[in-house]
Each structure stands twice: as C-alpha cells, then as structure tokens.
Amino acid sequence: MIKGVFFDIDDTLYNSTVLARMARRNSVQAMIDAGLPIRDEEKVYRALLRVIRRLGPNHSRHYDELLKDLGVPWSPKIVAAGVVAYEHTKAGYLKPFPGVVPTLLELRKDYRLGVISNGLAIKQWEKLIWMGIHHLFDLVATSEELGSEKPGEEIFRYAVRRLGLKPAECVMVGDRLDTDILGARRCGMRTILVRRGKGPKAREADATVGAVTEVPRVLKRFSRG
Amino acid sequence: MIKGVFFDIDDTLYNSTVLARMARRNSVQAMIDAGLPIRDEEKVYRALLRVIRRLGPNHSRHYDELLKDLGVPWSPKIVAAGVVAYEHTKAGYLKPFPGVVPTLLELRKDYRLGVISNGLAIKQWEKLIWMGIHHLFDLVATSEELGSEKPGEEIFRYAVRRLGLKPAECVMVGDRLDTDILGARRCGMRTILVRRGKGPKAREADATVGAVTEVPRVLKRFSRG
Incomplete structure (x- = not known):
C-alpha cells in the first residue's frame, strides 16, 4: 500500500x-x-x-x-x-512543468507528499516558493540540512521516517538514475524515473514515465500489483 | 554654459x-x-x-x-x-519614475550625462541595468570604486574630470541635501534638489523640483542666467 x-x-x-x-x-x-x-x-x-x-x-x-x-x-x-x-x-x-501543479493537488488527496533534494537548503526552498508549490509538500528534505545526499540512504530514510512511514510504503520520483532511483531503491522504496528525451527505459526503476503527470496512473498500478 | x-x-x-x-x-x-x-x-x-x-x-x-x-x-x-x-x-x-526615460533621452541631445552614487558598484549598476537605462549615461561613478563617497568632493571631481568638464559646467541632480546638494555645491557644481513630498524648498540648492522631468526646464534657466 x-x-x-x-x-x-x-x-x-x-x-x-x-x-x-x-x-x-x-x-x-x-x-x-x-x-x-x-x-x-x-x-x-x-x-x-x-x-x-x-x-x-x-x-x-x-x-x-x-x-x-x-x-x-x-x-x-x-x-x-x-x-x-x-x-x-x-x-x-522557473515554472513547474505543464501539469505538475494539478498532478500534485490530485496526489495530495490520497498520499503524503515530500521533496528529497540535493543542494543548498535556501536555494532549493527558493525554487519551490518561487514556483508557488511550497505549501503542497508535507516535508522538504535537503542534503545541506541532513549532511547527507542522494544516493546515500540516510536522506531517504530520514524523509520517510519524518512522515511516519516505512520505505516500502513510499515512492521516489526523479530524473536521475544514479541519485534518485538507485538511492531510493537501495533503501527499499519503489521508484519512478522521469525520463526526458529519448533514452531507453531503465530496468533499475519500477516504472519509467515521460512526465510527472503520469505518476498517478503508475501509483494505481503499484497499488494493484 | x-x-x-x-x-x-x-x-x-x-x-x-x-x-x-x-x-x-x-x-x-x-x-x-x-x-x-x-x-x-x-x-x-x-x-x-x-x-x-x-x-x-x-x-x-x-x-x-x-x-x-x-x-x-x-x-x-x-x-x-x-x-x-x-x-x-x-x-x-524597480522602475524609473514616470517620465525619467524620455527626460534622459531629451537631455542626451544637449548634455553629457552621468551618475554619481553612494553604494556597492555591482548593486548600483544592477539597478540601472534592471531599469534598462544603463546605456543612457556616459559615466557611472560609485563610491565603492572610488573609495570616496558623497558629500566628499572627490567623487564629484572624479566624475566631472572623467567627462572632460569643469565643475562650473556641471549640474548635480539628487534628492538628498546632505550628500547630493552640499557635496556638489562645495565642489563648484550647480545643484538641483529633487524634493519628494511637502518639505520646504532648500536655499542651499540652486533649484528645487518635484521630479526629474522638470530638470530640462531648469537647465534652460541656468543657461540664460
């Protein structure tokens, strides 16, 4: 679940x-x-x-x-x-990809949402606030604050724990195989790779999508599977 | 003249x-x-x-x-x-006061234009560039670069000299009596105080205006006088 x-x-x-x-x-x-x-x-x-x-x-x-x-x-x-x-x-x-905001609003009805980001805390928060999406997340974890960055397991475990969940109950969505997908996978989360352009699907991810707008559909599949 | x-x-x-x-x-x-x-x-x-x-x-x-x-x-x-x-x-x-840009364009036909500003060089340049008026000035002198600030005479003398002029041939336009007007006056320039709000005219300035848009008219009066 x-x-x-x-x-x-x-x-x-x-x-x-x-x-x-x-x-x-x-x-x-x-x-x-x-x-x-x-x-x-x-x-x-x-x-x-x-x-x-x-x-x-x-x-x-x-x-x-x-x-x-x-x-x-x-x-x-x-x-x-x-x-x-x-x-x-x-x-x-500095605008969300088309469809990101409605997708996040839809997901908020059924899931708790978080951000797991490598970078300077203030810089990463500035991006969320600039885009006007900072209130949509229950948690934002940045590597600067944690002193640990993706793909290390610590930042994933911290974020999951802070929402009172277990890794198996969580999904990581990101564009990078080496940080987002491999790190989350090692810590026991499911993974969705957001693929830009024409690259092949990544076997390492549980699902590959072309945009965040496809995430709700994939989550339904995970729930059935 | x-x-x-x-x-x-x-x-x-x-x-x-x-x-x-x-x-x-x-x-x-x-x-x-x-x-x-x-x-x-x-x-x-x-x-x-x-x-x-x-x-x-x-x-x-x-x-x-x-x-x-x-x-x-x-x-x-x-x-x-x-x-x-x-x-x-x-x-x-961060927009020029109404009428500032047309006024500067008009003045450029008859006068060389400069900026004399207390502050950090990059910050002050950023303001001019942000407003899109940086190409309108023949010289921008900032206190940071000069190591000397208004009302000290050095920054005024430097700016005047850099345009190949004499103080008596130049006018300083500013809103502050203590820095813009008194400093320029001591160095032998004419002065125009831009007064915001209701304060009294300042006897220390050669002229007092309510906005930069009135400067061309005052300069004509100086030329006649």
Missing part, C-alpha cells in the same frame, strides 16, 4: 536544464551588450561553463571569475549585466 | 523608499505565510528594520539574523520565503 510520494526538484518538477542554459546564454549576451571586449558569444559561453564546472553551480561570483579567466579587467557594469540577465531569465523559466 | 548633468540613483531616478518598504512588508508577510511562529506582522516588521539598521542595507543575511533576533530556530523555508518575496517585489517596483 503506497502512502507517501517523494519528488526530486531539478528537471523533475521544472525544467532546470533549459533554465540554466537560457540564463547562461542570456547573461553572456548581456555582458557583451554591456561592453565585454570579447564579442564572440560562443567563446564566452564556453569560458563561463568552465568557470561553473570549476567553482560549482552554487558559487556566487561566476561572472567576476569569468572576467579573470578572459583576462578582462573587473567591471561592475559587466558583472551586473550578467546577474540581471540571469535573474530576468529565471523569472521567465 | 552647462555641459554635463549628473544624477543620484535612489529616490531620484526611481522610488527607492517605496520599493524598500513594499519589499520588506511583503517579505514579512511571506515569512509568516511560510510558518514563522510569530504572526504579528508589525512586530516582525519592526524587528526587521532593526536588523537592517544594525547590519546596514547591503548585508546578505537579514532574514537569518531576523530569526535569531526573534528567537526562532533557523529555517531555510522561512528565509527563502523572505528572499523570494523581496525579489518579486523588486521586479514590480
């Missing part, structure tokens, strides 16, 4: 990949518009990706570092142009 | 007072909505103002500090709710 459903955030509830790509593209264009002396957009974009890879996605000074890497003197105008373009893009793209 | 016109940013080009008030009010409401156990909005708002006074307006952790002051355990949900409410309010209120 399934009683709890947990979701990953990035690329499960909203299109994190497209947001990041568009925001970075737009910030590069804005920096060039603000006077960046290197006007080859591809070159600057690739340099920005290298900075993000080196410093991690949550570092606060990607654009300052980018100027250093490009050998360009520090300019508050250029850095600010990148920041503002990122924020404006976020405002346009 | 007036050749250069310099502007303050906050409360001169946009309504910084209303933005700050609305953003803080909205962030308090959002934190209460997100579960802040103290539900007296006035009490929380006053506590927030005390935090901002203590840490300064540019500190990055006002809401964390607010929870401490209120004796509430740290909560990423509550902090993130405050941050997101602030950002959403900014998106609605």
